[in-house]
Amino acid sequence: MSTVQRRDKINYYLDIAETVLERGTCLRRNFGAIIVKNDEIVSTGYVGAPRGRTNCCDLGYCTREKLGIPKGQRYELCRSVHAEANAIISAERSDTIGSTLYLACHDAKTGELYGDVEPCSMCKRLIINAGISTVIIRNTHDKYTTINVQSWIENDDSIGGTDGY
Secondary structure (H helix, E strand, C coil): CCCCCCCCHHHHHHHHHHHHHHHCCCCCEEEEEEEEECCEEEEEEECECCCCCCCHHHHCCCHHHHCCCCCCCCHHHCCCECHHHHHHHCCCHHHHCCCEEEEEEEECCCCCECCCCCCCHHHHHHHHHHCCCEEEEECCCCCEEEEECHHHHHCHHHHCCCCCC
């Protein structure tokens, strides 16, 4: 009898999120997000301009990068909708309540896994309002960070300042 080595469930979902990010159109960082509830994928999302608008990869430039804006600042100048937001708006709220959001990021220039990230302050607000209970972020091929969304609610200061884009 042979024993099959199966990928653990969390990394399985993070692998899928990493595949989703391949559709991203950002010239800085591409994120892939999937929402899972009751062991079923509810929705997916990646970084890209709103439907019908031109993506940065098609324009050939990133406005924020062109202006030298550091990560985490001046999102109103970004053309893209974040992966987390796209996953949330593609799901029924009844399916997001109590769900888990899996998030992976690659540097758009190198294609390398970018593991030191977390949702921006606006996406944190969306995640809270969607009723998502847990966010799991890929750090390496096998390691990840698990965030209890309740901690963002209890620590109101957590919704300002840091981000991954």
